[in-house]
Amino acid sequence: MEGLEHLPAGWGVKRLYDVAFQPKDRIRISHLTPKNYVGVDNLLQNGQGKREATFIPKGNAKTSGYAQNDILIGNIRPYLKKIWLADTEGGTNGDVVVLRVRNAGVVAPRFLYYVLRRDAFFDYMMRFIKGVKMPRGDKKAILNFTIPLPPLKEQHAIAAFLDDKTSKLDRLITKKSCLLQSLKAYKHALISEVATKGLAATPTKQSGLDWLGEIPTGWELAELKRLLDYEQPTKYLVKSDDYKHYKPHYKTPVLTAGKGFLLGYTNETEGIYPASKENPVIIFDDFTTTFHCVDFPFKVKSSAIKLLTPKRNLVSLKFTYYAMLSMDFKPRPRDHMRHWITKYSIFKIPLPPLPEQQRKTRKQGNSKS
Structure with a gap:
């Protein structure tokens, strides 16, 4: 039973x-x-x-x-x-x-x-x-x-108790959802400001980029391809569609770079991408240009994903992720093409010294909703 x-x-x-x-x-x-x-x-x-x-x-x-x-x-x-x-x-x-x-x-x-x-x-x-x-x-x-x-009397008592408790929880969830939306708006503004202007008021200069405006003196601009290596996802592709069926004992997440993010879980033990808190990765959809920063082991479904990791001693991946979130780029619906190599990787982002990048990502991480 x-x-x-x-x-x-x-x-x-x-x-x-x-x-x-x-x-x-x-x-x-x-x-x-x-x-x-x-x-x-x-x-x-x-x-x-x-x-x-x-x-x-x-x-x-x-x-x-x-x-x-x-x-x-x-x-x-x-x-x-x-x-x-x-x-x-x-x-x-x-x-x-x-x-x-x-x-x-x-x-x-x-x-x-x-x-x-x-x-x-x-x-x-x-x-x-x-x-x-x-x-x-x-x-x-x-x-x-x-x-x-x-017994019937106890059924009614149980239902009344759950009505009361769940309605209170629903009201609390509604309030928290409003707070969550406010925090998300704040987070977006914080990311845009801190990732492009720095932590404190400092002398600035024109960046030369329409979407960016001014950046602190001492920062430079760098193309993403200079900062990030990419890897094809072939060896991390899930082999079976079994992940689509809910099974509690399946442990490895199957991800997409799109809005859905988590497609399910698999019991496959080979070809797992070893992301971690210390070594995260950006999964990037080459067609839609949506992306996520992942810090846990996973497999992927689509071969249209690029796995982006930082070139050594140049950039903090989390900083790059936040800077990419600040960029205003959406592919046109008719542009059914791969974007990373031909277009996206040549976009420039502001680049402070590495220690400052790490300080900014710690601050933004503490402000996550």
């Missing part, structure tokens, strides 16, 4: 099919609105509910329906943990599992919702997925999931 070996006295154990079923309700598409239509795309990750739909099916045919207190679960990429307890009725589609409690006098819908929000349930769903690019759960298999079942 899924972590249910030791339960409080008076609790029972049931299979999901004993207490819930998948209803066959239908609703006319013409009755759908952004508020009552729930597709997998407007369910939020990690049990954060749903947002209003930006896409609604057209026509007068019928689609799957749901009722108040039904539990809706995203069935595509179950590892995203999309789940919502319906507070109204409406419509959905085949990519969303709808569960309805058989008898609310035996199982409280809100209690069942919290039971299914646990990682154990989504880990169970992942055991039965089909497909690689867009893995889907098995709607029948999930009904065999084992759940704990306390």
